[in-house]
């Protein structure tokens with residue numbers, strides 16, 4: 229009786245620990261899950277989620293069969309004080325055939341749907357796909373739309389219901405393109421083209437990120453896929469192709485900002501125009517193209533809000549916000565920062 233009480237006392241903390249772990253796990257299961265691969269919005273994503281589900285349930289089946297066998301053998305053939313010595317068996321033809329055939333069949337059941345899925349989804353997109361060239365940079369995303377002559381950064385705008393082919397490459401090191409709810413995850417390799425094809429079927433904003441370690445700010449290399457209705461996408465294209473406000477129509481402060489943007493600094497690599505392109509102003513290609521930058525959802529590849537305050541902080545000291553940032557801290561005066569912010573925010 230006493231022994232029973234002692235063990236009950238010992239068990240109590242264990243039970244409480246197990247309960248706490250269960251509670252923590254259950255709380256972790258609450259949504260929303262903006263980057264869940266189990267909530268796909270393309271046929272490609274659904275194919276992958278379906279394949280994962282199939283293989284998962286095969287795994288569950290194998291687990292159950294193996295565990296039931298192990299537990300049965302442990303109990304049935306356990307050592308007993310007065311038990312007889314078991315008779316050793318060498319070779320059992322039926323068993324040997326069974327446990328060779330069973331795994332081979334399981335591999336076939338996994339391989340056939342896997343290869344079917346690869347063939348269905350790895351090919352080029354259907355008729356008249358929208359082609360987007362996605363180029364990974366340390367640590368931001370360049371998106372080019374050759375069909376419309378648009379170059380933008382960190383917001384991937386797509387139309388609902390039209391097939392998209394995303395051509396993937398990198399300007400420097402290996403990155404990986406991943407928007408979990410659109411499906412897939414594919415490396416962007418310098419000097420090589422990879423491809424992802426899918427048709428978005430839901431309007432909305434879907435978070436993406438780099439999925440291949442690419443240096444100091446790998447975790448700060450984020451983007452958004454923004455899926456529009458066909459009409460809204462056409463409006464976005466028209467807005468991107470519209471000219472910025474003319475220089476004459478800029479306010480005095482905005483004109484000072486444009487002058488600061490154009491200024492050639494020492495060293496020359498500290499000049500804004502050395503790296504950034506703005507229509508009719510500059511042609512830099514090392515940093516993000518800044519056409520209509522004020523209309524983007526974020527700054528610095530998803531790290532900052534696209535507000536005047538955040539833009540000012542970014543111009544003051546990029547590396548403080550994004551470790552390793554290739555945009556240098558160029559020692560702008562407060563007046564220059566205020567003017568540059570006003571000018572950049574005029575690029576709507």
Ligand code: CUA
Pocket residue numbers: 364365366367402403404438439440441442443446447449
């Ligand atoms: Cu780019 Cu990690």
